[in-house]
Each structure stands twice: as C-alpha cells, then as structure tokens.
Amino acid sequence: MNIQIMDEPELEFAGGGRHIDMRFGLNHFGPLDIEVPRMRSIPIGIVGTNESIEGLRLWLDRCRGEIAAKQSPYANFYVPFPGFRPDAGLRSTLLIESRTQVVVSAKEVSRLTAAPSNDAVSDLVELFLDGVRHVVGKARLGVVLCAPPVAVLEAVQRTPTLAQSFTYDFHDLLKARAMQIGVPIQLIWPYTYDSSKKRKQKRRPDRVRGQQDEATRAWNLHSALYYKAGGILWRMTRDASQLMSCCVGVSFYKSLDGEKIFTSMAQVFNERGDGLIVRGNQATISKDDRQPHLDSQGAKDLLKTALATYKLEHRTMPARIVIHKTSSYSSDEFSGFRAAANDHGIDSVDFLSLGDSYMRLFREGSHPPLRGTFLNLDEKTHILYTKGSVDFFGMSPGLYVPLPLLVRCESMEQTPLFLAQEVLGLTKMNWNNTQFDGRDPITVRGARQVGAILKYVAVGEKIEPGYGHYM
C-alpha cells in the first residue's frame, strides 16, 4: 500500500500558456483556439417569453462588462468575470440580433404549466422547439438559448409527490428532441440571470438552494456557450513522448419504456476534450454481479464505432485507448473491446472501472484530504480524491466529507499512477464548470449525461455526435 499526493494537472491555453485554473488561464492567455476568427463573435438565437427574453438580454449585456467577484478572502476561488468581449477572458463576444429572438406565447406557457404531467412537459418542450426551428431558419447560429420563464421551472421540477405521475425531464427531453434540428441548445433558467429568482430544492421546495455568485455564473454560462458554438477553451497538457490517446467512457442507462432494457453508450475524447457520442448495443444484467454487461459482439461493435468516429474527426487512429467504465468488466467485454482494438492494430489498451469509494481517509485537522491524494490498496484497487481540500483555493469546496473515486485498473499497460493522473486531468474537462475540482472525469460524467438524454431518442433515430448537444 502506497500513498501520494499528485500535483494539480495544468491545462493549456492560447499560445501554449499553462495554468491549473481555467479562469486564470483564460484571463492570462485566452482560449486555446484564439486564432480561429469564427470564434471571435458568436451569433446566438434566443427563444423565450417576452419577460424571460428581456431579463436574459439585460443580463447578457451586463456580462459584456466586468462582473466583480464575490467579496471574499478566497481570491483564487471567487474570480471576477472579465466581460464577454474581444479584449479579455474568452476574447469573444455574442452577436445578438432582434430577428434571431423568437417569442413563445406566455398564455400558452401558463396553459401548459397548469397541470404538470409527462404530456405537459413534452408539449412545453415542443413549444420551445417550435421557436428554435423558427429562429434557426432565419440565420446561421452558433447556439440557441432557450429561456423558459419561472412558471416552467416550477412546473417541471419533479417532487417526490409528483414523481409517480410524471417522469419526463424537461432538460433531457429538450436536448433529445433538439438533436433533430441540429443546433446546440443552451437551456437557461431565470435564476441564472436574475438573482432574485433562486432555485428551489426538488425535495424541499420550501428551502432555497445556495446560489453561485454572479461572476461564477457568468464564467460558467459563457464557457459553455463558447464550447457549444464549436470553440476549444483549453486542453489537457500532453508530453510529446506520450502516445496519442483516446479516452472512452462507457455507462449504462435504462430505457424509458421499461426497467429491463439497458443500452450502453460510449464517448470518445482526445486530449482537447472533444466529445464524440456513440450509442451502443443493448446490454443485459448479469446474474453473477447484477450489473449490466455487453456481450462480446456488443462490446466490439461499440469500440469499433467509437474508433470510426474518432478517425472521422481526427483523420487518424489513436495509438492508445483507455476505457473508463462505471461498472466492472465481464470476460466478454474484455474480449470484445480487445478484438476491436486488435482489428485496428492498437495494442495499448487500459481498462479502468470507476465508481464511488466508501473507503475514506481522514486528516487530523478540520479539512478533508487534499484533492489529488492517491492511495494504492493493491495492484488493481486504488482510491483517488478528486474532491477535497484544494490548496490553490485555500479551502475545501463541496461536501464536508468528500467521496473519493474508486479506481480499479482491471487490465493495464500504463502504471496506476499515470492512469490516475489522467483521470484527475479529465475531471477538469467540463465546459459547464470553470471551478476545476470536478468530481468525475468527463468520460464518466459525459457518458452519464448522454445516457440521460439518449433514453428519449428512439433506436435508429438520428443522434448528434458532438458532445455540445448533450451538455
């Protein structure tokens, strides 16, 4: 057994600039693709009610200028937003025209929100998608912002008492259906642009959730918009001597129509963090470990499709594959994944399964262990703190008692330390969040997100390969 604390991985920004923190990196150096003229101004469309469009427009205008950081001694945690403008931060600006705003009827919204049900959620989604179709027809847009008013938020929040009566998730359904239109959607709830409209908790509607400060909300929204519009914000740093790697996240989800059908799905990433989505075959629950598994052919097909998608995007094959699965591997899955890799002459494959670890460590002080704490329990089993105390922030954000990741290296070419460092780096590849201490690597996080959306997309229907359509 061996323990160590890994350094916080650096990210690379424009001109080879490096920093461990996205916000400082973007401020100092700009986004990785700073030289791409297309990204210097992002045309967007907005769909909402008159009220929500107005509220959002005012806030987006406000975000063109600097938004001060929350007053706090944690200067590295609360970072001011420099303004979404060509000479600072993301070095880009939003192009908003009145003709690319489409108003949905507030009357129709209140009719549909009167009695929440699956059908009502579905109709609300369609109402907004009609607007999206309309706006997409008018101009070439990077992203369409969907801004439902508070009434929608209140109606589609699933509470325990209503859980039986409706199961549709507004966000996931909207993304799933929007895929047929082909433009990435940014769903934006009123509490993002209006501090007075705080989000209520799902379980305890009487309690208001703690809200992020305004500058952080601006950072997160604009980073997400930039990524969805096709920009590249940062990438993981890679040693030139390392093999070109492709990281695949495999997760399972239940289909909508019943509890028994599981389908698998994979996601392919390179060091830029570009996500490409692949839907896999149906899986079955194993009697041995009660976990879903693919059969050998299913695993082979999944990785084959993933690699074909990778090649289409990068015009080359990776030299190495690392598979992050949220459950253990069956021997069929091993042989299927290996066969696909062999067919393409890729002999370096690492198989990891990642989950929650209830094996924990406790420091003597009042804060949990540092993020990056990595403990080898035996050759295969390791725990990695991706949440915890963060020296750079001078605090431990998140839960008081963080849950480390259980990293099982089922079969590996690289060392466990290398693989764990890669996992730690991949936790920072989340464009929805500019706070770098993400818990799950984007492989796992993305795979889960995609599963949640794909369950609304029938088998055989078109799915978008770009990750921007799922986040």
Place this chain on the structure above:
Amino acid sequence: MQPKKITQSTLVGELGVNLIARITMEMGFAWHSRGTVDAGIDGEIELRDNKTGEAFNSVIGVQSKATDRPLANETDFGFDFYCDPRDIDYWTKGNLPVLLIVSRPFKGEAYWVSVKDYFANPLRRSDRKIHFDKKRDRFDVKCRESVFELAMPKSAGVYLSPPNKTERLISNLLPVTQLADTIYVGHTDFVRPAEVWQRGRATGQIGSEWVFRNKAITSFHDLPSLAWTGICEQGSVDEFGTDEWAFTDDADRLRDFVELLSRTLRAKLAVDLDYSAPLDMFYFRASSDLSERQVAYQSLLSATDRTVFKAYAAEDGTVKYYRHSAFEHRFRRFDNRWFLQVSPTYYFTSDGYHLRPNHGVFLKRIKEFEGHEAVRGQLIMWAALLSRRADMFADPYPFMGFGTPLEFQVEQGIDDAKWKMRRELADAVAEEIDDDSELLQMQFRFEES
C-alpha cells in the same frame, strides 16, 4: 592607538540578518541581501515555488532589528517595539511591501509584522509602537503562505505547491487480525435456514456464525460438536484451514466466506449492537429505559466518551426521533489481507426500536452538515470499540478480532490554522454583505429595468 574593533551589536545585527535569511530559505524563497548600501531595508525576499523552483519576480523588503537584550514591556506572550518615524516614513512610502522582523538571534527567535499594513491605521502611526504577539507573529517556516500572499497581487492566480509537511491520514479500514483457524463444512438435510435455527434452538446454542447454502453449512463452529447433532450429518463434516477460504480465487467460495465474516461480526457485536438487515447497518441498542446512552473509549489522545443513543424532541416537547450511532460495513481483501471497512452513520427510530418513517431524510440532513472532523471522531470511536479485546463486546471473542485502523503518512498538507483564520474572515465578510444584500439586489433590479 586604539585597536580596530567589531562591536557586539554589529555581530548581533549580522546574526539577525542571517537568521532571517535561513528562515526565508527554509520557506523555499530566495534571500537577497542589500549589503552595506541600505537606508532602512536590509534585504529582500523573492518568492519562489520550492517544488518547481519557479521564481515569480515578486519581492518583499525586510528590515531586520536584532538584539540580545530584553525587549520593551516583554512578557512570555509579547513585547512592544518602537519605530523611528523616519523609518516608518521610508517603509510606507515606497512600492515594496515591507516586513519588520525583530529577532533575538542567540535564541533563534524572530517575530514579524507587515509595516505598511500595520501603519495603515493613522493612530498606530502616531503612536510609533508595534505590539508583537509572540505566538501569532512568530517568523518561521509556517509563515510561508502568509508571506506569499503579502507580495502577490490577488488577481495574479500564481500558486505555490502545497507545503511540504508530514501529515497523518487515518483510514476507515480495520485489519482483521484474528480469525478462527478452522472452517467446518457439513451436509444437512434441512432445506431452509429457518429449520436450522429451529433445530438449533432445541439443541442448545449454535451461535450465528454459519452460512447455509445448497444444503451445506459452512461455519467457524465445531460442527461435529454436540450442539450441531441432528443438524449436520456428522460423517459429512470436512475441516479446512481458514486461509484456504480467505485467499481463494473461487468466486462462490469467496462470497460464502464474506457472508460468514458478516455473520460472525453480527455475533461478535450482538451484546450491544443491533443489526438492521434492510439498511445493512449496525447500531447501538436503545437503553432499557430509553435514557441517553454513552460509551467510554480511548480516543487518539485521551480517554473520552460519546453519546450513542439519545432522544430528540420536537418543538412541542414530544420525542421526534431517537438517534442511534451506527455504522455500515464491508469486508474487503487487499494485498492478501482482510479488512473491515467502517462507515459511520446513524439509525433513527420512532421509539428506540422501530425505524423512523423518513429515516432517509433525517440521515441526509445530518450528513449535509456533519463535517470531516465529526465523522473522523465517530470513526475513532468505532475503531476503538471494535479493536478492543474484551469487555464491552463480551469476553475475548474466539472467532474474530480487529486491529487499529490503517494509517498513512503523506508529505504534503495544509495549514489548518491559516485556513481557519481565512474561514473566519470569510464568515465575517459574508455577514457584512448579508446586511447589504437587499440593497445590492435592489440596485441590480434598478439597472435591469
């Protein structure tokens, strides 16, 4: 002719500067002496990351005042230092942050203050006096982060590697240090475990340290003994060394072994703890009169006790729920050793016995605010009780025993005192802002409309 002399005070002064240089370098920063040409600043600290070696072109001026005599108004806790107004003027007007470091080099003691910050208050400036607190203001390697923050502009986002310091991490893994040497496996004609229980009750104590599967009993109990007559066919009983099961690669055998361990743990703890099968939790049994129950144990530092069962009242005075200290467990094998993984938690009952409706909600709520320290405290209690050899959990139990939790040492850590100070500062700021928040929101809405 007078011989040439180097005075004692010159030596002390030089030793003071050397002491500062040494401490600065221990922090991992660079020390640049200004030599003989100085007007009130003896040298500079240049910030540097001692892990990567990266230097940041950020500099702090240092004025050293060394003495081998008592200081003004000195006590065990502090002393005063009076500054020359010309010095104050010189230090505060320039562009460098300046530290005044008062030291007693023969004793290796040094104390520091950031003079620009200290004399920002005009009253202090006219007073010319600096009061040093010997504990708070000690200049040593622990001040590294504070020195760093003083010189770095907040917007720079420059970061240092976490300080090198040895920290002890305690895990929630308790080694299984003692197990019965032998496992017995015998055939039975019964088809359900309930039948085995029924028969066992009739013949005497059979304990609960056994697993029933496919008409076979696997147990740490001596199956050929009298209590098992009529349950197992005596001729069918085989004996195995426990290691054969503990370190097997056979999945079925391993599953049976883990189940046997869990059942054995239940038997071991049955004196004081109940087990909830649906929640898979061990919890302290209610006291017979439902009064508060405490247990005594040896913590890391001292003998202590902890409330493990207590009633909590609603606003109207009726009992809202009873809270029982509890833990979840898993047996895990790493590196050919077995461990008990202990996860402290709580069990909520309505009456000391029956699970409280909404148990999950109560549990979630307590876990939302319970901090790292609280959970560690509970873990230490469970570890102390579980690894105790006798008494509380009965006489020396023959089948199973545990060691103390695995511990690890890491060479990087955090400065808890410093983090605590910052936390308090943040709370103070938050309170202040809270008063203003209505105003801010009004202003925001005004801008929007």
